[in-house]
Amino acid sequence: MPLFHLRTFHGTFLTRRFQKNLQTRRFAASMIDTHCHLYVDNFNEDLEEVALRASDVGVTHILMPAISTASEEQMNTTILQWEGFKTGIHLHKMAGIHPCEWKPGDTLDVNDLTGRVSAKDIIAVGETGLDAYWSTDAMDEQLDSLDAHLSIAKDLQKPVVLHNRETTTELLNEVERQQDGRLKGVWHCFTGSQDEAKRAIDLGLYLGIGGVFTFKKTDTREFVKALPIERLLLETDAPYLAPVPFRGKRNEPSYVAYTAQELADALECSLASLVAQTTQNAISLFGLQEG
Ligand SMILES: [Zn+2]
Numbered sequence: 001m002p003l004f005h006l007r008t009f010h011g012t013f014l015t016r017r018f019q020k021n022l023q024t025r026r027f028a029a030s031m032i033d034t035h036c037h038l039y040v041d042n043f044n045e046d047l048e049e050v051a052l053r054a055s056d057v058g059v060t061h062i063l064m065p066a067i068s069t070a071s072e073e074q075m076n077t078t079i080l081q082w083e084g085f086k087t088g089i090h091l092h093k094m095a096g097i098h099p100c101e102w103k104p105g106d107t108l109d110v111n112d113l114t115g116r117v118s119a120k121d122i123i124a125v126g127e128t129g130l131d132a133y134w135s136t137d138a139m140d141e142q143l144d145s146l147d148a149h150l151s152i153a154k155d156l157q158k159p160v161v162l163h164n165r166e167t168t169t170e171l172l173n174e175v176e177r178q179q180d181g182r183l184k185g186v187w188h189c190f191t192g193s194q195d196e197a198k199r200a201i202d203l204g205l206y207l208g209i210g211g212v213f214t215f216k217k218t219d220t221r222e223f224v225k226a227l228p229i230e231r232l233l234l235e236t237d238a239p240y241l242a243p244v245p246f247r248g249k250r251n252e253p254s255y256v257a258y259t260a261q262e263l264a265d266a267l268e269c270s271l272a273s274l275v276a277q278t279t280q281n282a283i284s285l286f287g288l289q290e291g
Pocket of ligand 1: 035037065127237
């Protein structure tokens, strides 16, 4: 199918309001997808179209959290391919081990992780965190790993990217225990309560707002206005957790625009100012170059 057909096809899904914004071009600044697993197999077939759609909506940076030690090689392959598309969108790598990777008895090679995080092209440590949803068999291992990731993040002065599922209190307790003024990072895919949001922000964390924010039953929309906008980041967590109207489908970086619109509506501000502020937040947390 010729490219313009693909773009038109995609365009028919855009909400009218967003389409209007897109046509009147658009954003005071460009959008940053702060959490996207662009290197997984789900993008093998159509990475170029994914790139062009992201470019169309104004995405300028995509941050890729690692899942395992194998992730970096996959990211490198994606980056090489991506450069050929000439979108100008910058891809960034992280190093870390996802909490769901841990099995009972596993141990983290702290020296190896420290070495990998030290590399100049590694923008952040993650994703790490705790997850009691899929399995609680390796909670001790998850906790040890989280501790090591937090220490490395502090020592190397890089932000940490935190995953949390049904473990909010434990996660925040751990961050509190380690916070000595040097720890900075983001609670990605935030879905907690207002009190938990406040505690995370007081502990120095940013909150990543993704597709879940657009779901019907999301409390976050009710209290997001009470949170400091300077601590909110946009993300997709693609290929997972696609926003409405793509819920249940594969997520991709261009869909960050739908979450941005929903967040702007909830905050009763313009899409342009929401995008400008969240982009600035991502630039300052991750030390990105503008543009
Ligand atoms: Zn993730």
